[in-house]
Amino acid sequence: MRGVGKTVLLTQLRHHAEQRDWIVAHIEAGGEQSLRTLLGEALYEPLSDLDRPAAGRRLLKALKTALSFKASYDASGTWTFGVDLSTTPGGGADSGILSTDLKKIIKDVSLAAREEGVGLAILVDEAQELQDEELTTLAIVAQAAAQDDWPVLFALAGLPSLPQTLSEAKSYTERFQFTHVERLSDTDAREAIAKPASDESVTWSADALDHLVDASGRYPYFIQQFGQETWNHGEGTKIELSDAEYGVAAGRNQLDNGFFRARWDRATVTEKKYLRAMCPEGDFGIGSGEVANRLSKSVNSLGPVRANLIHKGLVYAPDHGIVAFTVPGMAAFIDRQME
Ligand SMILES: Nc1ncnc2c1ncn2[C@@H]1O[C@H](COP(=O)(O)OP(=O)(O)O)[C@@H](O)[C@H]1O
Numbered sequence: 001m002r003g004v005g006k007t008v009l010l011t012q013l014r015h016h017a018e019q020r021d022w023i024v025a026h027i028e029a030g031g032e033q034s035l036r037t038l039l040g041e042a043l044y045e046p047l048s049d050l051d052r053p054a055a056g057r058r059l060l061k062a063l064k065t066a067l068s069f070k071a072s073y074d075a076s077g078t079w080t081f082g083v084d085l086s087t088t089p090g091g092g093a094d095s096g097i098l099s100t101d102l103k104k105i106i107k108d109v110s111l112a113a114r115e116e117g118v119g120l121a122i123l124v125d126e127a128q129e130l131q132d133e134e135l136t137t138l139a140i141v142a143q144a145a146a147q148d149d150w151p152v153l154f155a156l157a158g159l160p161s162l163p164q165t166l167s168e169a170k171s172y173t174e175r176f177q178f179t180h181v182e183r184l185s186d187t188d189a190r191e192a193i194a195k196p197a198s199d200e201s202v203t204w205s206a207d208a209l210d211h212l213v214d215a216s217g218r219y220p221y222f223i224q225q226f227g228q229e230t231w232n233h234g235e236g237t238k239i240e241l242s243d244a245e246y247g248v249a250a251g252r253n254q255l256d257n258g259f260f261r262a263r264w265d266r267a268t269v270t271e272k273k274y275l276r277a278m279c280p281e282g283d284f285g286i287g288s289g290e291v292a293n294r295l296s297k298s299v300n301s302l303g304p305v306r307a308n309l310i311h312k313g314l315v316y317a318p319d320h321g322i323v324a325f326t327v328p329g330m331a332a333f334i335d336r337q338m339e
């Protein structure tokens with residue numbers, strides 16, 4: 001779901017890789033740009049950081065291949081690396097066939113990384129937004145990388161529909177390991193709230209802590225929001241229940257007016273009816289047949305509504321024939337809205 005900490009995790013992974021001087025391409029799908037363009041642009045900076053007169057053979061080759069990759073999506077733009085590549089072998093990542101070009105650039109860059117004693121990390125956020133062909137291609141390249149032992153790591157973060165999309169995309173997915181990032185455990189939620197405070201010599205009273213953990217449902221985003229409001233409201237070195245109650249109320253208000261409202265306002269009247277019919281099971285998932293029943297419509301006639309809601313990122317399909325909200329607490333928010 002949204003707000004559980006996927007982006008935070010991916011960013012942490014990037015920091016670890018950068019600390020080890022890896023070549024890192026960290027991209028976010030879902031905008032106007034294709035995977036090809038996103039990856040190409042993300043690779044430019046780390047590659048240009050590496051070029052130098054004494055660059056090794058593999059690195060020179062990777063730079064030359066990167067130039068051809070750039071040319072494959074940007075006819076008018078070129079990159080300049082501060083080295084002469086005229087006699088260097090390489091290139092060929094501009095056939096226009098995504099799997100061919102991606103394989104070539106990732107192979108050459110990862111082998112250059114090995115020459116430098118490091119690895120290549122490809123990190124993709126909002127991966128559920130990739131086109132099917134792009135996702136398939138990543139799976140194909142990951143397979144090739146594993147077979148030929150290129151030092152490359154792929155990490156994709158996305159909504160829970162991602163594993164299914166990936167397995168529909170191609171039969172190469174046994175190369176991927178799936179980890180569900182969910183709400184925090186009770187212990188971790190308490191630590192996330194109390195530790196930053198105790199680092200500043202402030203303690204939370206037990207009932208204040210209980211209240212915040214309960215109200216947040218242990219979702220990182222809500223813990224952050226409620227915790228911040230409570231912190232700003234509290235005074236002295238002890239946070240009391242009344243501070244937490246204030247913080248939760250203020251935080252809810254903020255969520256209602258921002259996080260939830262922004263999503264609700266994106267829905268048309270018809271879509272709102274559909275969303276209402278998903279409550280109260282929506283946080284966990286409900287059959288689209290049951291939603292249709294409640295609206296006295298056929299599943300087929302609601303297909304486009306459902307598709308639009310998925311496209312807008314308001315709901316997703318955790319399983320075949322099931323719909324669920326992408327953000328926790330959405331059902332309760334909708335219940336608070338007037339018709
Ligand atoms: N490990 C963490 N440490 C601190 N804050 C976190 C952590 N994980 C999540 N958060 C909080 O939750 C918010 C949402 O996290 P984010 O990574 O953007 O979620 P997602 O990408 O899953 O939608 C962050 O802005 C931050 O406030």
Ligand SMILES: [Mg+2]
Nearest residue numbers: 006007008125
């Ligand atoms: Mg995110």
